[in-house]
Amino acid sequence: MARRKQAPVEMEMDIRDLAHDGRGVGQAESGKTVFAHGALPGERVVVRREKKRRELDEGVTETVLRPSEERVEPRCTFFGQCGGCSLQHLAPDAQRRYKQRMLLEQLRRLGGVDPEQVLPTLEGPEWGYRRRARLGVKDVPRKGRVLVGFRERRTPYITDMTRCEVLVPQVGERLEALSELVGKLSVRARLPQIEVAAGDDDTALVLRHLDPFTPDDLGILRDFERETGFWIHLQPKGPDTVRPLSESAPALSYRLPAHDVEIRFRPTDFIQINRDINRAMIDQALEWLAPTPDDEVLDLFSGLGNFALPIARAGARVTAVEGEDGLVARGRDNAERNGLGERVDFHVANLFEDVSVFPWAQRDYRLAVLDPPRSGAHEIIPRLAAMGVERIVYVSCHPATLARDAGQLVNEAGYHLKAAGIMDMFPHTGHAEAMAVFERKG
Incomplete structure (x- = not known):
């Protein structure tokens, strides 16, 4: 029954x-x-x-x-159904106050620390800011169309949406065009994801396809490239299989004008989601570091050189360490392209393991930048004090692990929390990013 x-x-x-x-x-x-x-x-x-x-x-x-x-009235028609945003009904200033309060509460509760100074929140555009995203794709015959968008709130289903207000406009305003494109393909039921990556000048779409495209499919994709200006990349298996559809596809890049730096990246590489906040974040980091030509700076979780190259442009020597071989290779290439190859040394190392055997970890540094993933930098913190680091700028994508690491830095490693504040990297979401500055006591 x-x-x-x-x-x-x-x-x-x-x-x-x-x-x-x-x-x-x-x-x-x-x-x-x-x-x-x-x-x-x-x-x-x-x-x-x-x-x-x-x-x-x-x-x-x-x-x-x-x-x-x-x-406030949410701007997006699909707010409440789409799981991409959770705070469009809250005024932006109030969103930022809430995130700042959350950061300070977690620092106090999880780390047992309070910053000497609360930094002003770094603010940027509230709409059309998101230049990296993974969009789900689902052929739904009963709807007579292919759905392209973020997943629904609290379900595994793709939201039936026609536009997105937080994606860069060239993509957010063309979700229906992407739906129609996939609907024309023979593999429309075997194409689960489109990854979006936008540089300053060009935008790439990475199509994850579980079955091979037919010659007719490839013709449809080439027509779409010509009509829209997007550059399509094909991904039949893992990230290493990503290849451009067209041999003339340009390299993606973003510029840091204040530091005369341009960074190239692949469509599946990690870059900061929000261009304007990334620029402001780098400016604030360099202001706190104040590197001089006499300084040796350690950049951990360095990625493509987002911090290392601007620091080197300021005149310091930088040791940049990253765990992924491909990012390190592209970081070196970026340094050479910007004429900074002699000022930045890139190294591959797993920063979640003991690194004391590496020659770079046995040297002294006055300044350090940490930009770890959500899991934080717990394992590397004891080594920072051993290397004589006097000032640390810590960039966090997860305030809870920042709070945990802050407690370790202050209560075990001999630092004090000079300043901390929020970066509004993801407006209209509950996601908070933060920056903190630590200095050696005495």
Whole structure:
């Protein structure tokens, strides 16, 4: 006998806070904590429960009975359905205050530290900023079309969307064109992903295809290239199999005008999502480092040279260390192209393991930059003090691991937290990025 579907449970409550992912936090009459998508602090709302858990319930806001003064009308038609953004209903200034407060709370709670100075938030464009993305693709015969976009909130399905307000406009305004393109291909049911990578001058689309393209498919793709100006790359298997459709496809690149640097990258390479925030971030890092021609600077998790090359342009010598061979090779190439090959030494090393055996790790450095992934830089921190580093600029894509590492730097390695602040790299999302400055005590 089939189980009867239960009627949805609705709860009326006041919202007291925001969770780390941008959901409102309230309390049901039973006293149970409720996380509510679409609710803001200070509001009274009706929440429809989506998931019942032992510790808390999760739901979505059905009705706002008393709106917050900071509530705004979302710009995107698909907000609430698409999982790409969670804060479009909150005014941008309030989004930034929330992220700054979250950073300071995590530094205090997880690291047991407070910054001597809170840095002003680095701000940039609020729309059309995202130059890297992975879009899901799904052929849905019952809809009569191919869906191209981000996944729905809390489901594995692709959002049925026609545009995206946070993607760079040349892509965000052409989702329907991408849908129509895939719909013409013989492999439309075997093409699960389109990766977007936009440089300053050119935009690449990497098509992940599980079956080979036919000659007719390749003709359709070449026509699309000519009509749109996109450069299509094909990816039949892993990232190493990515190849341009056209032999004339240019290298992607972005410029750092304040430092007379241009960095080339491949469509699948990691680069910072937000061009304007990346430029401001580098400027702020160099302001704090204040490198001189006499300085030896250590750049860990260096990638393509995003920090190393501007620091070298300022006159210092840089030792840049990255764990991925391909990024190191392209970093060296970027240094040579910018006339900085003699001032930057690139090395390959796994920075999550003991690196003390490497000659570069046995030298002294006055300054260091850390730009680790979400997992942080826990393993390398003890080595920084051993190398005599006096000042560290730490760039973080995950405030929780920054807070953990800050506690280690301050309470174990002999540093103090000089300054910390938020970079609004991902407006309208709950994702926060941060920058912190540490100095050796005494």
